[in-house]
Amino acid sequence: MSASTDTPTETGAETTTDATTEVEGPEAAHLLDVVVDALGGQRREGQARMAQAVTDAIRTRRHLLVQAGTGTGKSMAYLVPAVAHAVHADRRVVITTATLALQAQVVERDLPRLAAAIAPQLHREPTWELLKGRSNYLCRNKIDGGFPTDEGALFDIAAPTTDSSAGADGRLGREVVRLREWAETTTSGDRDELDPGVSDRAWKQVSVSARECLGSQRCPVAAECFSERVRARARTVDVVVTNHAMTAIDALESGGQLLPEHDVLVVDEAHELADRVTAVATAELSASVLHAASRRLRRSAGIVSEHLDDAAIALEAALEDAPPGRLDRWPDQLADAVVAVRDAARTALSDLKDASEGQGKEEDAESRGARHLARAAVQDVFSVAERLAEDVGRGAQDSYDVAWVTAGFGPASRAPSLHIAPLSVAGLLREKLFAERTVVATSATLTLGGSFDPVAGAFGLKGEKGSKTPWTGVDVGSPFDYPKQGILYVARHLPPPGRAGSTDAVYDELAALVEAAGGRTLGLFSSRKGAEEAAEALRKRLGTPILCQGDDRLPKLVRDFTDDPATSLFGTMSLWQGVDVPGPSCSLVVIDRIPFPRPDDPLMSARARAVDAAGGNGFVSVSAAHAAVRLAQGAGRLIRATGDRGVVAVLDSRLATARYGGFLRDSLPDFWSTTSTPTVLEALRRLGSGG
Template identity: 50%
Template sequence: MVPETTATTTPVAQVLAQAVSGLGGQQRDGQVQMATEVAEAMEEGRHLLVQAGTGTGKSLGYLVPAMLHDKRVVVATATLALQHQLVERDLPRLVEAVKDVPGIDTSYAVLKGRSNYACLHRIRAGVPDDQGMLVDVPMGSMAEKVLELRAWAEEETEQGGSGERDNAPRHTDREWRQVSVNHRECLGGTKCPFGAECFAELAREKAHRSHLIVTNHSLLAIDAIEDVPMIPDYDTVVIDEAHELTARVTQAATDELGANDVERAARRSMRWTADAESDPAGDLEDAAGQLAEAFEATGPGRIDQVSQQLSDALVVVRDSARAVLSAYPRESPGEGEADAGRTQAKGMVQEVFVNAERMAADSDRDVLWLGEARDRFPARLHVAPLQVWGPMRDKLLTDKTVIFTSATLMLGGDFGTVATTLGLKPTERIGHEIATTDAEDALPWKGIDVGSPFDYGQQSILYVARHLPQPGRDGLGQAQLDEICDLVDSLDGRTLGLFSSRRAAETAAEAVRAKLPHLTTLAQGDAQLPELAKQFVEDPHTCLFGTLSLWQGLDVPGDTCQLVIIDRIPFPRPDDPLMSARAKAADAEGRNGFMEVSATHAALLLAQGAGRLIRTTTDRGIVAVLDPRLETARYGRFLKASLPPMWSTTDPALVRQALARLGQARST
């Protein structure tokens, strides 16, 4: 039954009430506030930041106003898990709940990068070898899996499926590459003999017919910032998991180049450029050797000053790649089907050229670094943007209305820090109200915190082990290991350990196994993450220790997890080339590089890690931070203000008693 509404209730609140009722849920004040504010922002064309705590129901809080908006809306997520939840659960149920509402457009589509779809040409014609000839997948350990993927793709075609990687049988990255192509390798819908059936082309056609498009941060960045049209024209974008946006945009705008890339592109091009007067492919192959020598002379790490040898090598690669591209025979008008071998080989050279050109430019807007060679993987040169807030401001925020939402947007108790990283200026607003400024480049925005249904002060404790020594560079010391074992023992399991490195996680796991052999202690790497999470949930006397993917990607409500241990404040590594360059640039401009880069990075991760604890209104537990700097350092106040409002203590005895009570309550 739809709740009664008053004459002053907004249309979005009425539809939200019908949706919640249809889904069998309960109305939440924060969700209603969010939906109302999102609808107003869309109507007024004003940017909005919405912090919505876990349990608020923020998906409906933006999906309902998005469907009611009179123009196309894009929803961009950071993780495949949320994208899958929206498309497979939230949207179908919402469409069913509001299907009788007049005037609402419930059409939606999913749009991903081309390599996320199976390629029928590659499946039916074969994979190019190093000479560009199309051959079948060689027999071997992966042949059976590739055949399974091919059969699945053909079945998807027959049944009208999407051909998306997420729906495919379990596989590795290497296996998927045998049945997919990237945008440079694609023949194009008009030239491919299977263009009419192409999964990627069909997905784009559906997107053009839809009111709501669900995509990811990376594709949004390529479309809006890299000026590569990927998404049909839209009016508004909702960016969920917005705390991840800067990192995802950076990732999308990061390129890399290895000497082996250059060499392979040259060899693949030889049969297509053999008629050229010179030997451009041979010259490109020689350039690969010159680049490898420059790498050896450079050494790994950030490159603040490009050496003459490296600069010369990049210029030679760039110019040689340009010559190879010019030597490719032009396709005759009306030639018909494209040659896959030529298209894909030329795409490889094009990628080498573009990356070498960017790196050779040595722009002060980019950061350049050489990765370390490991085992069978040779060194690779990387380039990333020094900052992304400028391009986001210029190419996304000035053209579209953007709604940013996440459970973690207020760092240090305010929206200003995150707003700055996204391309919005704190001076463009006053408190939670829109700033009254006459500046021509002003982008007015509003920030709201709609709260959470959880009572963190009653449900959780933040324990900072102030008595422990400050973490050192050598990893966990004996004092930290003893503390971990004591905390785990007090609760008798049900512990999620979030560590700054794989080595720290493994060291802690070994210590707990030795001292508490009656418990099951799992470490990341012992098995695939879904398998580890399943075992963690099923056995209450279990500990799970791991690194970054557990900080953000694990959702285990209930008594499964009642203690979250964080070994140290997760500052970026001092030798991280991009983070260190950004901090250095901020200092050079008179700002505080440590607070702007390192502390902000740590605050986001701490908030995400602490957020693993309370997932429902009945959860209880403790977040234990073993780094005393959270209490003693000046920046500790900023970090603590970024966390959920838990009751805080530094008393080890009190915490052990609280854990023991939680353990006893679980066993009764």
């Protein structure tokens, strides 16, 4: 992570500032000072610079990429100018985050305190709304019997029973009865407000997906719809808070119908944006999905589709014979099966339309709902099969998409399935997100190798088409003194990690580090198996408690780790970001290996090959860039407050010896670095003794 940059990095075409587009109000710097004073805080230079950069971006309509290290207070730095713009210009702002934790912080903590502090300056109190996907809310129509449920009629589920032999079905019955009772009293219908929660299986009995929803024009109880009420409120407020998945669906699938009209979008945790958009744009097709759609069609609409059943059998057989991995060339059998699925689904949709027209207005609400669910299921199959068939027609080597086959291993594995994802989402982001509004993208880890260029490229802001999109990159640094607060230790003497897993030498090294630290260790591993084996090995070598992800619910494990400084916690990607443990309980962060994507990852390997074909370096642009973000996120778990001290220990010698090591190190906080084992062990002992 580079140091604070006083002069912003400006890239892209120049733009003309139109001062008339912004209604004049109090300057962001003054408003930020008001908020900081009201909260009893102290002025932070990085936070002030970021607030000014956001203000400038909004006024000049120039996209902003801003890196703000942990402790900067970036939420307030973007919220203050965004709220001021929304109120004075009467133009809505949308805030999107990747994690529920940050979403809750913005809505429940930051916005209420900010609004109370600056309402006198703005002459009214700002308003906001949290907007989630439709499936997060109760569906009144489904509760009233407007839809059939997957497990039979909702109210036919057995009443609660104390018979433990009832098993999962008994638990489902108890949960659904509880949901029915809650539905009579809740004013929000929001699943997150149900405490304790229920299983996904139970929640599906009382909710619908966006595709399953009848829509406000056709739903008989639309006026009572929880989701529609939230959306209606969102159209009247100054600030809407949502998540990356919702933002991606709004831009890519709904044509901007999910989020209310807005002219400024703030993307927090922006390092996650491209991956979340890719996830939304990724589709799957399998024989089990086809069989489920066929059953839904038969049960809900009375239509028996032999073509769909035959296509499912053909797809299942083709997938069994297809080798797993990327489809560089489509096998004839699999290509024919995909085309057959597309044609069968198209025929089924036509049959559904004819059957619906024959029903007329006499059809009851449940029948209409059932028919709608059948149409949604078949439409999903058709959309994915059509996309796959287009890939077949183009040829896998000359495609905008990447298709691959996955196959599980062992008796409990999932059946083989087909997947398709975009080779790149840069064009989608540029055209669907950045072209329609001013975007402020921020994160603690937004530069790679000290440059904004890789992230700007992933957002579609660089290249031949991206060069016409003006943007500015600013690194406001961090309030932490990383060289004095932390040490980066690379175990250069260890052999590079292999596929067989860690060796006794690695476990001995890890044990020595944890022992010197007196516990206090957060172990970040590249796989669940690696974390479990390391935990088992260290439990045999040490007397301090070693917790491992999977031993209990993650929030409880983090809480136990925080409460007992002698305890260590090992885990995988869930711990690499989002874990915030300031103080002495986390004095050592251990990373077992550089978190490169799997060599057999079909999407990552296809992207790397595409970069190589275009004359670039696919390894650096894809694999190393992916690893750099993950490394920076993992190393960022160490210093969470100005009083924190500690060590980030990387047990992968390639960080010190490989040619790409410098690129990866430049993406990390500017810790004091060493490869000396005695030096780092002595430093940890001093920390453990309060030195």
